[in-house]
Amino acid sequence: MGEISEGVSSQSGKGQVVTAVQGGNAGVYTCQYSREESGEKILSGDSNSIQIPVVDSLLPPKLSLDPLYAFYFQGEHVTLRCSAPLGQKGEGYRFFKQSGEQIVEVFPHHKSNDQFFITAELGDAGIYICEYWRWESGRMIPSRTSDPVSISVSDSPVRPRLTVTPDHPIYMTGESITLMCSAPTNATVLGFRFFRDGQNTGSPLGNGSAQLPLLRMEIEDAGSYTCDFWGPEAVQEIPLEQSAPVQIILIDAYTPPMLIMDPPSKVVSEGYPLSFTCIAPWKTEETSFHFYKDGTKIVPGNTRSEMSSTERWPRNVFKIPEVGLNISGEFTCMYEENMSGRWISSPWSPAVNVTVIASSRVHALFWLRSLVVGASFFIINSLIFLIFHCCL
Incomplete structure (x- = not known):
């Protein structure tokens, strides 16, 4: 000693x-x-x-960024990873934000957690360093700090705008629409991408906008659609922020209604009553019915569904108190259902052809029938009389 x-x-x-x-x-x-x-x-x-x-001081770790960009847009996720040198044991890690030579912020550290995640915002720009530590003789021994890394954050670019034509709250299978993605004014664009439920459905080229047509849509075309575009930034193509989503809701095409005529013979005399009943194939909260003659819509007044608690399906009745000769023709009906504010039309019902007989013809037929019946009665009686006298 x-x-x-x-x-x-x-x-x-x-x-x-x-x-x-x-x-x-x-x-x-x-x-x-x-x-x-x-x-x-x-x-x-x-x-x-x-x-x-x-003990010798611990060697400094290496601080890295993932992904590594020259700058980050607001909202992008950045991972800071602190890696102890090969052969060195790190029991815990700390991350620091530095201003000049002064450490202005210490981020919470967790045992064995060598990563720190941030979502890039303007306030996150700055110089970052890290260190690791381990226990020696009951004391926490810190390493020397890593070399600094710089994080630069840029204002978020304006997101593109996604529109749909025609614009409805709900669509039917078989209909066609067009989705259009429009970039902000004066943006430098290399290409666009469309997404359905987060999955890429197309990457068309375009300058200020690009279109994605959906023709004769099927149920699987329904979903949440978004789009984005990208332009040249630094040495790589960096995708920009996605548009606000557009919801495409699809339902199957409607079944046509049933049209019932009273009288069911489809022939009615002039001046007599006639009625048509249009029946939808299922119950709906709000249904509207429409009647047509020879392809032209009839406006009978109230055409809302008329349904009692005992009836199974919604229906509406169109009545004509006294028919005229002009009623002859082809009758059909259809219904509309209010779906999320859009009235969706069914196909037309099968046609019913109506024939109206003039009143003079009816009277002639009546007298002819009466004459035939009377003549038949006279002939039968005469035959009975002759046979009775001959046989006697």
Whole structure:
């Protein structure tokens, strides 16, 4: 054991030595004190010993960014990863945001968590460093800090606009629409992408806008549609923010209604009543019926569904109190259902052909029928009379 200090004087009965800790300072330490009596220095015995272990400082880690870009748009996700050198054990990690030489923010650290996630915002721009640490002799020993990395954040670009033509709250299978993605004014565009429920459905080229036609849609075409575009930034193509979503809701095409005529013979005499009943194939909250003659819509007044609690399907009745000869022709009907604010039409019902017989013809037929019946009655009676007299 060597002496490291001598002659430290103290009026308080205490002495101390201050030294920078280095690898060569490790070892066992004791101390003595001395006093003078009759001009002679008298030394005390050695104190208790203390062990001072000294470990080399931990090598600095490496701080990396994923993905690595020259700058980030607001809203992009960035992962900061702190990697201890090969062969070094890191029991925990800390991340710092630096302003010049001053550390202005310490992010929470978790045991064995070597990653820190941020969503890029303007306030996140700056210089970042990290360190790792481990326990030695009951004490947390930090490493030297990593080399700094810089994060630059740019204003979010204006998102594109997605529109649909025609624009309805709901569509039927078999209909066709066109989706259009429009880039902001003066944006430099290399291409567009369309997505349905997050899956890419097309990547057309275009300058200011691009279209995605959906022809004769099927149920599987329904979904949430978005689009984006990209342009040249730095040395790579960076996708910009997606448009607001457009919901495409599809339902199967409607079944045509049934048209029933009273009288069912489809022949009616002039001046007699006639009625048509249009029956929809299922119950709906709001149904409207329409009647047509020879392809022209009839406006009979109230055509809303007329339905009692005992009836199974919605229906509407169109009545004609006294028919005229002009009623002869082909009758059909259809119904409309209010779906989310859009009235969706069914196909036309099968046609019913109506024939109206003039009143004079009816009277002639009546007298002819009466004559035939009377003649038949006379002939039968005559035959019975002849047979009775002949046989007698």
